[in-house]
Amino acid sequence: MTETQGPRMIPEPYKIKMVERVRLLPRAQRERAIKEAGHNTFLLRSEDVFIDLLTDSGTNAMTDTQWSAMLQADEAYAGARSYYRFVEAAQEVYGYRYVLPVHQGRAAEHILSQILIKPGDIVPGNMYFTTTRLHQELAGGVFVDVIIKEAHDPGSEHPFKGNLDLGKLAAAVEKAGSHRVPYVAVGAPVNMAGGQPVSMENLRQVSAFCRSAKIPLVLDAARAVENAWFIKEREPGYADKSLKAILREMCALTDAAAMSAKKDAYANIGGFLAVNDEGLYREAQNLCVVYEGLHTYGGLSGRDLEALARGFLESVETDEWMAHRIAQVRYLWSRLDDAYVPLVRPCGGHAVFLDAKAILPHLSQEELPAQSLCAALYAQSGVRAMERGIVSAGRDAKTGENHKPALELVRLALPRRVYTQTHLDYVADGVIETARQGNSVPGLKFVYEPKYLRFFQARFDPVVRSLAAARR
Ligand code: F0G
Numbered sequence: 358m359t360e361t362q363g364p365r366m367i368p369e370p371y372k373i374k375m376v377e378r379v380r381l382l383p384r385a386q387r388e389r390a391i392k393e394a395g396h397n398t399f400l401l402r403s404e405d406v407f408i409d410l411l412t413d414s415g416t417n418a419m420t421d422t423q424w425s426a427m428l429q430a431d432e433a434y435a436g437a438r439s440y441y442r443f444v445e446a447a448q449e450v451y452g453y454r455y456v457l458p459v460h461q462g463r464a465a466e467h468i469l470s471q472i473l474i475k476p477g478d479i480v481p482g483n484m485y486f487t488t489t490r491l492h493q494e495l496a497g498g499v500f501v502d503v504i505i506k507e508a509h510d511p512g513s514e515h516p517f518k519g520n521l522d523l524g525k526l527a528a529a530v531e532k533a534g535s536h537r538v539p540y541v542a543v544g545a546p547v548n549m550a551g552g553q554p555v556s557m558e559n560l561r562q563v564s565a566f567c568r569s570a571k572i573p574l575v576l577d578a579a580r581a582v583e584n585a586w587f588i589k590e591r592e593p594g595y596a597d598k599s600l601k602a603i604l605r606e607m608c609a610l611t612d613a614a615a616m617s618a619k620k621d622a623y624a625n626i627g628g629f630l631a632v633n634d635e636g637l638y639r640e641a642q643n644l645c646v647v648y649e650g651l652h653t654y655g656g657l658s659g660r661d662l663e664a665l666a667r668g669f670l671e672s673v674e675t676d677e678w679m680a681h682r683i684a685q686v687r688y689l690w691s692r693l694d695d696a697y698v699p700l701v702r703p704c705g706g707h708a709v710f711l712d713a714k715a716i717l718p719h720l721s722q723e724e725l726p727a728q729s730l731c732a733a734l735y736a737q738s739g740v741r742a743m744e745r746g747i748v749s750a751g752r753d754a755k756t757g758e759n760h761k762p763a764l765e766l767v768r769l770a771l772p773r774r775v776y777t778q779t780h781l782d783y784v785a786d787g788v789i790e791t792a793r794q795g796n797s798v799p800g801l802k803f804v805y806e807p808k809y810l811r812f813f814q815a816r817f818d819p820v821v822r823s824l825a826a827a828r829r
Pocket of ligand 1: 413463486488548577616617618628
Protein backbone atom coordinates (compact mmCIF):
# COMPACT_ATOMS: atom_id res chain seq x y z
CA MET A 358 0.00 0.00 0.00
CA THR A 359 1.39 3.46 -0.81
CA GLU A 360 1.30 6.10 1.89
CA THR A 361 -1.53 7.99 0.20
CA GLN A 362 -3.91 5.05 0.31
CA GLY A 363 -4.63 4.46 3.97
CA PRO A 364 -8.15 3.37 4.81
CA ARG A 365 -8.72 6.44 7.00
CA MET A 366 -12.23 7.82 6.56
CA ILE A 367 -12.98 11.47 7.07
CA PRO A 368 -16.39 12.61 8.31
CA GLU A 369 -18.93 13.58 5.66
CA PRO A 370 -18.71 17.36 5.06
CA TYR A 371 -22.55 17.46 5.00
CA LYS A 372 -25.58 16.29 6.91
CA ILE A 373 -28.56 14.48 5.47
CA LYS A 374 -31.94 16.19 5.04
CA MET A 375 -33.91 13.78 2.90
CA VAL A 376 -33.63 10.05 2.46
CA GLU A 377 -34.81 7.44 -0.03
CA ARG A 378 -35.79 3.96 1.06
CA VAL A 379 -33.79 1.06 -0.35
CA ARG A 380 -34.36 -2.61 0.31
CA LEU A 381 -32.48 -5.85 -0.09
CA LEU A 382 -34.50 -8.51 -1.91
CA PRO A 383 -34.14 -12.09 -0.72
CA ARG A 384 -31.50 -14.11 -2.62
CA ALA A 385 -34.03 -16.14 -4.65
CA GLN A 386 -35.64 -12.93 -5.92
CA ARG A 387 -32.26 -11.43 -6.79
CA GLU A 388 -31.41 -14.54 -8.80
CA ARG A 389 -34.71 -14.26 -10.64
CA ALA A 390 -34.20 -10.54 -11.25
CA ILE A 391 -30.74 -10.90 -12.79
CA LYS A 392 -31.92 -13.78 -14.97
CA GLU A 393 -34.87 -11.71 -16.19
CA ALA A 394 -32.40 -8.88 -16.88
CA GLY A 395 -30.45 -11.16 -19.24
CA HIS A 396 -27.53 -11.14 -16.76
CA ASN A 397 -26.95 -7.49 -17.63
CA THR A 398 -26.98 -5.14 -14.63
CA PHE A 399 -28.10 -2.27 -16.89
CA LEU A 400 -31.38 -4.11 -17.40
CA LEU A 401 -32.22 -4.52 -13.72
CA ARG A 402 -34.95 -2.38 -12.20
CA SER A 403 -33.35 0.01 -9.74
CA GLU A 404 -36.02 -0.98 -7.22
CA ASP A 405 -34.44 -4.44 -7.15
CA VAL A 406 -31.00 -3.02 -6.35
CA PHE A 407 -29.87 -2.55 -2.74
CA ILE A 408 -26.71 -0.50 -3.31
CA ASP A 409 -26.33 0.98 -6.75
CA LEU A 410 -22.72 1.41 -7.87
CA LEU A 411 -23.54 1.08 -11.56
CA THR A 412 -22.34 4.61 -12.19
CA ASP A 413 -21.49 7.94 -10.62
CA SER A 414 -23.11 9.65 -13.60
CA GLY A 415 -26.24 11.65 -12.81
CA THR A 416 -26.67 9.75 -9.55
CA ASN A 417 -25.42 12.53 -7.29
CA ALA A 418 -27.18 14.01 -4.25
CA MET A 419 -27.48 17.77 -4.74
CA THR A 420 -27.04 20.44 -2.09
CA ASP A 421 -29.93 22.46 -0.63
CA THR A 422 -28.50 25.47 -2.47
CA GLN A 423 -28.75 23.65 -5.79
CA TRP A 424 -32.34 22.65 -5.06
CA SER A 425 -33.30 26.17 -4.06
CA ALA A 426 -31.64 27.65 -7.15
CA MET A 427 -33.90 25.39 -9.23
CA LEU A 428 -36.96 27.19 -7.89
CA GLN A 429 -35.65 30.45 -9.27
CA ALA A 430 -35.18 29.05 -12.76
CA ASP A 431 -36.19 30.99 -15.82
CA GLU A 432 -37.92 28.59 -18.22
CA ALA A 433 -37.96 30.95 -21.21
CA TYR A 434 -37.30 29.20 -24.50
CA ALA A 435 -34.66 31.72 -25.53
CA GLY A 436 -32.13 33.78 -23.61
CA ALA A 437 -33.22 32.63 -20.15
CA ARG A 438 -31.57 34.11 -17.07
CA SER A 439 -30.65 30.55 -16.11
CA TYR A 440 -28.72 30.12 -19.35
CA TYR A 441 -26.53 33.13 -18.59
CA ARG A 442 -25.91 31.92 -15.06
CA PHE A 443 -24.91 28.51 -16.45
CA VAL A 444 -22.49 29.98 -18.99
CA GLU A 445 -20.90 32.40 -16.50
CA ALA A 446 -20.39 29.66 -13.90
CA ALA A 447 -18.85 27.28 -16.44
CA GLN A 448 -16.58 30.06 -17.75
CA GLU A 449 -15.46 30.94 -14.25
CA VAL A 450 -14.69 27.36 -13.25
CA TYR A 451 -13.28 25.97 -16.50
CA GLY A 452 -12.04 29.15 -18.20
CA TYR A 453 -13.06 28.53 -21.82
CA ARG A 454 -14.34 31.48 -23.83
CA TYR A 455 -17.54 29.97 -25.26
CA VAL A 456 -19.83 27.49 -23.54
CA LEU A 457 -22.69 25.69 -25.23
CA PRO A 458 -25.14 23.76 -23.01
CA VAL A 459 -26.07 20.24 -24.12
CA HIS A 460 -28.17 17.53 -22.50
CA GLN A 461 -25.18 15.32 -21.55
CA GLY A 462 -21.59 14.49 -22.44
CA ARG A 463 -22.22 12.39 -25.52
CA ALA A 464 -24.17 15.25 -27.10
CA ALA A 465 -21.04 17.39 -26.88
CA GLU A 466 -19.04 14.49 -28.37
CA HIS A 467 -21.56 14.16 -31.18
CA ILE A 468 -21.49 17.83 -32.12
CA LEU A 469 -17.71 18.09 -31.86
CA SER A 470 -17.15 14.93 -33.93
CA GLN A 471 -19.59 16.03 -36.62
CA ILE A 472 -17.90 19.41 -36.96
CA LEU A 473 -14.26 18.40 -36.83
CA ILE A 474 -13.89 14.84 -38.14
CA LYS A 475 -13.82 13.96 -41.82
CA PRO A 476 -13.93 10.36 -43.09
CA GLY A 477 -10.46 8.82 -42.90
CA ASP A 478 -9.23 11.08 -40.09
CA ILE A 479 -7.63 9.67 -36.96
CA VAL A 480 -8.20 10.87 -33.41
CA PRO A 481 -5.39 10.01 -30.98
CA GLY A 482 -6.44 9.75 -27.34
CA ASN A 483 -5.53 8.24 -23.97
CA MET A 484 -7.59 5.05 -24.03
CA TYR A 485 -11.01 4.92 -25.60
CA PHE A 486 -14.23 5.85 -23.90
CA THR A 487 -17.33 4.06 -25.21
CA THR A 488 -19.51 6.96 -26.37
CA THR A 489 -16.55 9.15 -27.35
CA ARG A 490 -15.09 6.55 -29.71
CA LEU A 491 -18.49 5.72 -31.18
CA HIS A 492 -19.15 9.37 -32.11
CA GLN A 493 -15.68 9.60 -33.64
CA GLU A 494 -16.42 6.47 -35.69
CA LEU A 495 -19.90 7.61 -36.73
CA ALA A 496 -18.25 10.76 -38.13
CA GLY A 497 -15.86 8.58 -40.16
CA GLY A 498 -12.85 8.80 -37.86
CA VAL A 499 -10.63 6.14 -36.33
CA PHE A 500 -9.59 6.32 -32.69
CA VAL A 501 -5.89 5.61 -32.01
CA ASP A 502 -4.90 4.76 -28.45
CA VAL A 503 -1.75 6.60 -27.34
CA ILE A 504 -1.94 6.04 -23.59
CA ILE A 505 1.22 4.90 -21.76
CA LYS A 506 1.65 1.13 -21.58
CA GLU A 507 1.33 1.05 -17.77
CA ALA A 508 -2.36 1.93 -18.16
CA HIS A 509 -3.03 -1.54 -19.57
CA ASP A 510 -1.46 -3.27 -16.58
CA PRO A 511 -3.78 -3.44 -13.54
CA GLY A 512 -0.80 -4.07 -11.24
CA SER A 513 1.34 -1.09 -12.29
CA GLU A 514 1.62 1.51 -9.51
CA HIS A 515 2.44 4.39 -11.88
CA PRO A 516 0.96 7.53 -10.21
CA PHE A 517 -0.33 8.97 -13.51
CA LYS A 518 -1.46 5.97 -15.51
CA GLY A 519 -3.66 8.22 -17.64
CA ASN A 520 -0.66 9.95 -19.25
CA LEU A 521 -0.28 10.04 -23.01
CA ASP A 522 2.84 8.50 -24.53
CA LEU A 523 4.42 11.37 -26.47
CA GLY A 524 6.30 8.93 -28.70
CA LYS A 525 3.12 7.09 -29.65
CA LEU A 526 1.31 10.38 -30.21
CA ALA A 527 4.04 11.77 -32.47
CA ALA A 528 4.19 8.48 -34.41
CA ALA A 529 0.41 8.44 -34.95
CA VAL A 530 0.42 12.04 -36.20
CA GLU A 531 3.47 11.40 -38.39
CA LYS A 532 1.86 8.30 -39.93
CA ALA A 533 -1.50 9.94 -40.69
CA GLY A 534 -0.14 13.43 -41.49
CA SER A 535 -1.21 16.28 -39.22
CA HIS A 536 -3.89 17.38 -41.72
CA ARG A 537 -5.67 14.03 -40.99
CA VAL A 538 -5.70 14.64 -37.24
CA PRO A 539 -8.61 17.00 -36.48
CA TYR A 540 -7.84 16.99 -32.75
CA VAL A 541 -6.18 15.06 -29.95
CA ALA A 542 -8.53 13.88 -27.20
CA VAL A 543 -7.35 13.79 -23.62
CA GLY A 544 -9.47 12.26 -20.89
CA ALA A 545 -8.42 13.34 -17.41
CA PRO A 546 -8.80 11.12 -15.49
CA VAL A 547 -9.19 8.03 -17.71
CA ASN A 548 -12.38 6.19 -16.86
CA MET A 549 -11.65 2.91 -18.66
CA ALA A 550 -8.14 2.65 -17.18
CA GLY A 551 -9.55 2.69 -13.65
CA GLY A 552 -10.11 6.40 -13.06
CA GLN A 553 -6.37 7.02 -13.45
CA PRO A 554 -5.17 10.64 -13.66
CA VAL A 555 -3.04 12.59 -16.11
CA SER A 556 -0.21 14.74 -14.72
CA MET A 557 0.07 18.46 -15.39
CA GLU A 558 3.55 17.85 -16.73
CA ASN A 559 2.17 15.40 -19.30
CA LEU A 560 -0.67 17.75 -20.23
CA ARG A 561 1.88 20.52 -20.72
CA GLN A 562 3.98 18.36 -23.04
CA VAL A 563 0.99 17.17 -25.03
CA SER A 564 -0.27 20.74 -25.29
CA ALA A 565 3.10 21.96 -26.54
CA PHE A 566 3.21 19.15 -29.10
CA CYS A 567 -0.32 19.90 -30.33
CA ARG A 568 0.31 23.64 -30.53
CA SER A 569 3.46 23.15 -32.58
CA ALA A 570 1.61 20.73 -34.87
CA LYS A 571 -1.40 23.10 -35.02
CA ILE A 572 -3.74 20.38 -33.80
CA PRO A 573 -6.43 21.33 -31.27
CA LEU A 574 -6.34 19.55 -27.92
CA VAL A 575 -9.76 18.61 -26.54
CA LEU A 576 -10.27 17.73 -22.88
CA ASP A 577 -12.87 15.25 -21.70
CA ALA A 578 -13.70 17.23 -18.58
CA ALA A 579 -16.28 14.86 -17.03
CA ARG A 580 -14.19 14.27 -13.89
CA ALA A 581 -11.47 16.89 -14.37
CA VAL A 582 -11.86 18.12 -10.76
CA GLU A 583 -10.95 14.59 -9.63
CA ASN A 584 -7.89 14.77 -11.86
CA ALA A 585 -6.96 18.10 -10.24
CA TRP A 586 -7.11 16.35 -6.87
CA PHE A 587 -4.50 13.80 -7.92
CA ILE A 588 -2.25 16.52 -9.33
CA LYS A 589 -2.47 18.36 -6.00
CA GLU A 590 -1.67 15.20 -4.09
CA ARG A 591 0.98 13.57 -6.25
CA GLU A 592 2.69 16.19 -8.39
CA PRO A 593 5.46 18.38 -6.96
CA GLY A 594 4.52 22.06 -6.70
CA TYR A 595 0.76 21.68 -6.42
CA ALA A 596 0.17 20.78 -2.76
CA ASP A 597 -0.67 24.37 -1.82
CA LYS A 598 -2.80 25.20 -4.85
CA SER A 599 -6.59 25.01 -4.79
CA LEU A 600 -8.45 22.52 -6.99
CA LYS A 601 -9.98 25.53 -8.69
CA ALA A 602 -6.57 26.91 -9.69
CA ILE A 603 -5.30 23.50 -10.81
CA LEU A 604 -8.41 22.89 -12.88
CA ARG A 605 -8.04 26.26 -14.62
CA GLU A 606 -4.40 25.47 -15.35
CA MET A 607 -5.38 22.11 -16.88
CA CYS A 608 -8.08 23.68 -19.05
CA ALA A 609 -5.80 26.50 -20.18
CA LEU A 610 -3.51 23.88 -21.75
CA THR A 611 -6.37 22.71 -23.98
CA ASP A 612 -8.47 24.37 -26.67
CA ALA A 613 -11.88 22.87 -26.01
CA ALA A 614 -13.75 20.57 -23.65
CA ALA A 615 -16.56 18.06 -23.95
CA MET A 616 -18.21 17.87 -20.57
CA SER A 617 -20.58 15.39 -19.03
CA ALA A 618 -21.78 17.53 -16.11
CA LYS A 619 -23.50 14.49 -14.59
CA LYS A 620 -20.27 13.75 -12.71
CA ASP A 621 -18.09 16.49 -11.15
CA ALA A 622 -20.91 19.06 -11.26
CA TYR A 623 -23.05 17.15 -8.74
CA ALA A 624 -26.08 17.29 -11.02
CA ASN A 625 -28.43 14.66 -12.41
CA ILE A 626 -28.31 15.68 -16.07
CA GLY A 627 -26.45 18.10 -18.32
CA GLY A 628 -23.25 18.88 -20.11
CA PHE A 629 -21.50 21.41 -22.30
CA LEU A 630 -19.21 21.86 -25.22
CA ALA A 631 -16.71 24.60 -24.47
CA VAL A 632 -14.34 26.11 -27.03
CA ASN A 633 -12.04 29.07 -27.38
CA ASP A 634 -12.42 29.43 -31.15
CA GLU A 635 -15.32 31.63 -32.22
CA GLY A 636 -15.81 29.96 -35.62
CA LEU A 637 -16.04 26.55 -34.00
CA TYR A 638 -18.52 27.91 -31.47
CA ARG A 639 -20.78 29.26 -34.24
CA GLU A 640 -20.78 25.88 -35.98
CA ALA A 641 -21.49 24.08 -32.72
CA GLN A 642 -24.34 26.48 -31.90
CA ASN A 643 -25.81 25.74 -35.28
CA LEU A 644 -25.69 21.95 -34.86
CA CYS A 645 -27.07 22.34 -31.33
CA VAL A 646 -30.31 23.67 -32.69
CA VAL A 647 -30.57 20.61 -34.96
CA TYR A 648 -29.94 17.92 -32.33
CA GLU A 649 -30.38 19.44 -28.85
CA GLY A 650 -32.63 22.51 -28.96
CA LEU A 651 -31.91 26.22 -29.06
CA HIS A 652 -28.32 27.09 -28.15
CA THR A 653 -29.48 28.84 -24.97
CA TYR A 654 -30.87 25.66 -23.42
CA GLY A 655 -29.31 22.72 -25.30
CA GLY A 656 -31.92 20.15 -24.28
CA LEU A 657 -31.97 21.25 -20.63
CA SER A 658 -34.70 22.92 -18.62
CA GLY A 659 -34.02 26.18 -16.81
CA ARG A 660 -34.09 24.18 -13.58
CA ASP A 661 -31.29 21.93 -14.83
CA LEU A 662 -29.23 24.93 -15.90
CA GLU A 663 -29.59 26.46 -12.43
CA ALA A 664 -28.61 23.23 -10.63
CA LEU A 665 -25.61 22.92 -12.93
CA ALA A 666 -24.51 26.52 -12.49
CA ARG A 667 -24.45 26.10 -8.71
CA GLY A 668 -22.91 22.65 -9.10
CA PHE A 669 -19.96 23.96 -11.16
CA LEU A 670 -19.23 26.66 -8.57
CA GLU A 671 -19.67 24.36 -5.58
CA SER A 672 -17.48 21.63 -7.08
CA VAL A 673 -14.42 23.82 -6.53
CA GLU A 674 -15.59 26.25 -3.82
CA THR A 675 -13.80 24.05 -1.27
CA ASP A 676 -11.51 21.05 -1.64
CA GLU A 677 -13.46 19.24 1.09
CA TRP A 678 -16.03 17.68 -1.24
CA MET A 679 -13.32 15.99 -3.23
CA ALA A 680 -11.30 15.05 -0.16
CA HIS A 681 -14.29 13.15 1.15
CA ARG A 682 -15.12 11.56 -2.19
CA ILE A 683 -11.61 10.25 -2.71
CA ALA A 684 -11.47 9.04 0.90
CA GLN A 685 -14.65 7.03 0.34
CA VAL A 686 -13.25 5.37 -2.79
CA ARG A 687 -9.99 4.62 -0.97
CA TYR A 688 -11.82 3.17 1.99
CA LEU A 689 -13.61 0.64 -0.18
CA TRP A 690 -10.43 -0.04 -2.17
CA SER A 691 -8.42 -0.67 1.00
CA ARG A 692 -11.00 -3.00 2.50
CA LEU A 693 -10.87 -5.10 -0.67
CA ASP A 694 -7.11 -4.91 -0.96
CA ASP A 695 -6.71 -6.02 2.65
CA ALA A 696 -8.77 -9.10 1.72
CA TYR A 697 -6.50 -9.77 -1.32
CA VAL A 698 -9.24 -9.11 -3.90
CA PRO A 699 -7.37 -8.37 -7.17
CA LEU A 700 -7.86 -4.67 -8.01
CA VAL A 701 -6.63 -2.03 -10.42
CA ARG A 702 -3.76 -0.25 -8.68
CA PRO A 703 -3.27 2.38 -7.53
CA CYS A 704 -6.73 3.39 -6.32
CA GLY A 705 -8.27 5.80 -8.86
CA GLY A 706 -10.83 8.54 -8.62
CA HIS A 707 -14.48 7.75 -9.03
CA ALA A 708 -14.60 4.02 -8.53
CA VAL A 709 -12.93 0.83 -7.41
CA PHE A 710 -12.15 -1.52 -10.30
CA LEU A 711 -12.03 -5.27 -9.75
CA ASP A 712 -9.67 -7.31 -11.91
CA ALA A 713 -12.18 -9.87 -13.18
CA LYS A 714 -9.56 -11.87 -15.12
CA ALA A 715 -7.67 -12.50 -11.89
CA ILE A 716 -10.80 -13.15 -9.82
CA LEU A 717 -12.29 -15.63 -12.31
CA PRO A 718 -9.19 -17.24 -13.84
CA HIS A 719 -11.22 -20.27 -14.97
CA LEU A 720 -13.01 -18.13 -17.59
CA SER A 721 -11.54 -17.16 -20.95
CA GLN A 722 -12.12 -13.58 -22.14
CA GLU A 723 -14.74 -14.93 -24.60
CA GLU A 724 -16.67 -16.18 -21.57
CA LEU A 725 -17.02 -12.58 -20.43
CA PRO A 726 -15.47 -12.70 -16.96
CA ALA A 727 -16.33 -9.11 -15.97
CA GLN A 728 -19.94 -9.43 -17.10
CA SER A 729 -20.20 -12.74 -15.24
CA LEU A 730 -18.71 -11.23 -12.09
CA CYS A 731 -21.19 -8.33 -12.18
CA ALA A 732 -24.12 -10.72 -12.40
CA ALA A 733 -22.72 -12.90 -9.60
CA LEU A 734 -22.09 -9.89 -7.34
CA TYR A 735 -25.68 -8.74 -7.74
CA ALA A 736 -27.03 -12.23 -6.96
CA GLN A 737 -24.73 -12.45 -3.93
CA SER A 738 -25.35 -9.04 -2.43
CA GLY A 739 -27.88 -6.88 -4.30
CA VAL A 740 -24.99 -4.57 -5.24
CA ARG A 741 -25.06 -3.32 -8.82
CA ALA A 742 -21.76 -2.77 -10.67
CA MET A 743 -20.79 -2.28 -14.32
CA GLU A 744 -18.77 -4.37 -16.77
CA ARG A 745 -15.71 -2.63 -18.22
CA GLY A 746 -14.12 -5.32 -20.34
CA ILE A 747 -14.67 -7.09 -23.63
CA VAL A 748 -18.42 -6.38 -23.68
CA SER A 749 -17.93 -2.62 -23.23
CA ALA A 750 -15.08 -2.60 -25.76
CA GLY A 751 -17.44 -3.67 -28.58
CA ARG A 752 -16.38 -4.59 -32.08
CA ASP A 753 -13.92 -3.06 -34.52
CA ALA A 754 -15.95 -0.78 -36.80
CA LYS A 755 -14.20 -2.12 -39.93
CA THR A 756 -13.52 -5.81 -39.31
CA GLY A 757 -16.46 -6.57 -36.99
CA GLU A 758 -14.08 -8.49 -34.72
CA ASN A 759 -14.36 -8.08 -30.94
CA HIS A 760 -11.92 -5.59 -29.46
CA LYS A 761 -10.00 -7.50 -26.80
CA PRO A 762 -8.95 -5.04 -24.11
CA ALA A 763 -6.11 -6.02 -21.79
CA LEU A 764 -8.24 -4.83 -18.88
CA GLU A 765 -11.25 -6.97 -17.97
CA LEU A 766 -12.77 -5.01 -15.11
CA VAL A 767 -15.82 -4.64 -12.92
CA ARG A 768 -16.38 -1.07 -11.82
CA LEU A 769 -17.87 -0.12 -8.47
CA ALA A 770 -18.58 3.58 -9.03
CA LEU A 771 -19.48 5.76 -6.06
CA PRO A 772 -22.34 8.21 -6.54
CA ARG A 773 -21.46 11.52 -4.85
CA ARG A 774 -22.80 12.08 -1.32
CA VAL A 775 -25.21 9.14 -1.57
CA TYR A 776 -23.83 6.23 0.46
CA THR A 777 -22.33 5.92 3.94
CA GLN A 778 -19.35 4.03 5.27
CA THR A 779 -21.67 1.26 6.47
CA HIS A 780 -22.92 0.86 2.90
CA LEU A 781 -19.31 0.60 1.75
CA ASP A 782 -18.61 -2.08 4.37
CA TYR A 783 -21.61 -4.02 3.13
CA VAL A 784 -20.33 -3.72 -0.46
CA ALA A 785 -16.85 -4.85 0.55
CA ASP A 786 -18.26 -7.92 2.32
CA GLY A 787 -20.36 -8.77 -0.76
CA VAL A 788 -17.41 -8.44 -3.14
CA ILE A 789 -15.11 -10.48 -0.89
CA GLU A 790 -17.67 -13.28 -0.63
CA THR A 791 -18.35 -13.25 -4.39
CA ALA A 792 -14.61 -13.39 -5.12
CA ARG A 793 -14.16 -16.22 -2.61
CA GLN A 794 -16.75 -18.28 -4.47
CA GLY A 795 -15.32 -17.20 -7.83
CA ASN A 796 -14.64 -20.66 -9.20
CA SER A 797 -18.37 -21.48 -9.15
CA VAL A 798 -19.29 -18.42 -11.27
CA PRO A 799 -20.30 -19.54 -14.78
CA GLY A 800 -19.25 -17.63 -17.90
CA LEU A 801 -21.78 -15.88 -20.11
CA LYS A 802 -22.49 -15.72 -23.83
CA PHE A 803 -24.40 -13.14 -25.86
CA VAL A 804 -27.95 -14.00 -26.81
CA TYR A 805 -28.75 -10.46 -27.97
CA GLU A 806 -26.15 -8.00 -29.17
CA PRO A 807 -27.24 -4.52 -30.26
CA LYS A 808 -25.16 -2.75 -32.89
CA TYR A 809 -24.09 0.32 -30.92
CA LEU A 810 -22.74 0.48 -27.34
CA ARG A 811 -23.79 -3.13 -26.84
CA PHE A 812 -23.04 -3.22 -23.11
CA PHE A 813 -26.07 -1.07 -22.31
CA GLN A 814 -28.71 -3.38 -23.77
CA ALA A 815 -27.14 -6.78 -24.52
CA ARG A 816 -28.60 -9.97 -23.03
CA PHE A 817 -26.65 -13.04 -21.98
CA ASP A 818 -27.10 -16.68 -21.02
CA PRO A 819 -24.78 -18.72 -18.80
CA VAL A 820 -22.27 -20.90 -20.65
CA VAL A 821 -22.94 -24.51 -19.78
CA ARG A 822 -19.67 -26.39 -20.03
CA SER A 823 -19.30 -30.10 -20.29
CA LEU A 824 -17.68 -31.69 -17.26
CA ALA A 825 -14.63 -32.61 -19.34
CA ALA A 826 -14.17 -29.01 -20.53
CA ALA A 827 -14.56 -27.68 -17.02
CA ARG A 828 -11.82 -30.05 -15.80
CA ARG A 829 -9.38 -28.88 -18.49
N1 F0G B 1 -16.62 10.87 -21.01
C1 F0G B 1 -16.41 10.15 -19.89
C2 F0G B 1 -15.03 10.05 -19.33
C3 F0G B 1 -17.48 9.50 -19.27
O1 F0G B 1 -17.26 8.77 -18.17
C4 F0G B 1 -18.78 9.61 -19.83
C5 F0G B 1 -19.90 8.92 -19.25
C6 F0G B 1 -18.94 10.38 -21.00
C7 F0G B 1 -17.84 11.00 -21.55
C8 F0G B 1 -20.28 10.52 -21.65
O2 F0G B 1 -21.09 11.35 -20.92
O3 F0G B 1 -22.94 9.85 -20.14
O4 F0G B 1 -23.12 12.34 -20.01
O5 F0G B 1 -23.23 11.18 -22.19
N2 F0G B 1 -19.77 8.05 -18.37
C9 F0G B 1 -20.81 7.34 -17.66
C10 F0G B 1 -20.16 6.32 -16.75
C11 F0G B 1 -21.87 6.78 -18.52
O6 F0G B 1 -20.91 5.54 -16.14
O7 F0G B 1 -18.94 6.31 -16.63
P1 F0G B 1 -22.68 11.16 -20.81
